Amino acid sequence: MHRVQRLVIHGHERAFVKVGTGPVLLLLHGLGCDHHTWDPIIDRLARRYTVVAPDLLGHGASDKPRADYSIGGYANGMRDLLTVLGIERATVVGHSLGGGVAMQFAYQFPERTERMILLAPGGIGPEVTPLIRAVTLPAFTWAMKVATLPGLRQANVAALQLLARSGIPQTRDLAEVAAIYDSFKDRATRAAIAHVVRACVDWRGQVITMADRAYLTAAMPMCVIWGTEDMVIPASHAEIVRQIAPGAEVDYVANAGHFPHRDHPDRVVKLINDFIRTTEAPEYHRDDWRDMLLGGPVGPVTPARAGDRPLRPVRRPLRRRRPA
Structure with missing residues (x-):
């Protein structure tokens, strides 16, 4: 068991676990879960990294007020938590709902994001369990x-x-x-x-999609991990990632469902370690980011579905910083 710490931010108590030393990993859990979803892998990751695993507002031991529970609101909350903890940059690891929050965090705060690692993330395509x-x-x-x-x-x-x-x-x-x-x-x-x-x-499925902003991932190392037997969000969404974010690394975990980090923790830890070891965190430069936004995607942008026309990578990726 890990010691749960608490901080009051904007008048609401936020619970989180912080263990390990080294580069920072921010672990974001899925809908209805809490930091315990990471129990099978958190100690293994803490051997190399500083791991911060919060309970999102409305979940676990964090407060559950009548508040902003939008994806953007969650991203803002994670920025504020890192700020209070004195952490400037992190590799953001998100599962399911947390994957959607991780993508939003990287979009809103690219200067504070080193990489995205997404496990069966929401926000790729509309399909989701009834x-x-x-x-x-x-x-x-x-x-x-x-x-x-x-x-x-x-x-x-x-x-x-x-x-x-x-x-x-x-x-x-x-x-x-x-x-x-x-x-x-x-x-x-x-x-x-x-x-x-x-x-x-x-009632038709997921409303939020990353398709219109996927071109920005050309400047942000992104790894997507999906269990082949996922019954919550279909693993076919991983193929959508290949099309709308051609530079992303996509890995499948065989014989795993919606929680690959619980079904096969050793495999997921290896994928995370290998991805961080073999990628460089980007340096944020406002002018580069502005040019990317002005250039926009190349090709049509529609809600992501398998078979959509792939977007070509942007022409001016951000400059990269080698890992410490």
């Missing part, structure tokens, strides 16, 4: 209040955990789903998660 789309329905809060009544909640959690141990590939993620479902017994958690989902998903 379970998440259901959170956007008006009846979600009421239905979940009933579903988490004592007795019924325990029975459902036990059933999900049993299915997770069945060995059926399609049920491998249900242990994590059970933990998220169990957390919904708290009214503030239910409300926060509903706000988060409604900010980035509607």
Whole structure:
């Protein structure tokens, strides 16, 4: 177990774990999770890096106020947390929702981002499990209040955990789903998660897409890791990444679901270490970034789907800084 630290920023308490020494990794968890999602890999990463793993606002031990739960709001919160901790730059590692936050962080604060490492990230294509789309329905809060009544909640959690141990590939993620479902017994958690989902998903799927800004990744080292058996966000989105961000490294983890860092932690740690070791962090120069924004993408920009016409890399990548 790691010591959970707490800081009050903008009047709200933020919980986080900070371990290790070396270059900084900022680990951002997925929807309904908290820093514990990184338990299988955090100590291994801490052998080489300073690891900061926060509970996003509305999750875990952090406060759950009526607040801004947009992706941009989360990115701002992570900038402020790093600032308070005296950290200027970091490699941002995001899973699922956290992957969307990581991309937004890199877009909003390129001067503070060394690399992006995204595990089954949201914000690539519209497809997402119906379970998440259901959170956007008006009846979600009421239905979940009933579903988490004592007795019924325990029975459902036990059933999900049993299915997770069945060995059926399609049920491998249900242990994590059970933990998220169990957390919904708290009214503030239910409300926060509903706000988060409604900010980035509607009944048709994910609303937010990185397609229109993917050309900026030509100046930012990016690695995308996806479990081949992901039942939450389809692994086919990794192929979309290849098309809209041709310079990105894309890796699959076989026999892994939506949580590859939990299914195969050794494999994911190796991919993270290798990517950091073999890439250089970019130096931020405002004029270069301005030129990229003015130049924009080359080719059509539409919501990302497999088979879309790939975008060509931009012509003026940022200058790179060699790792310390």
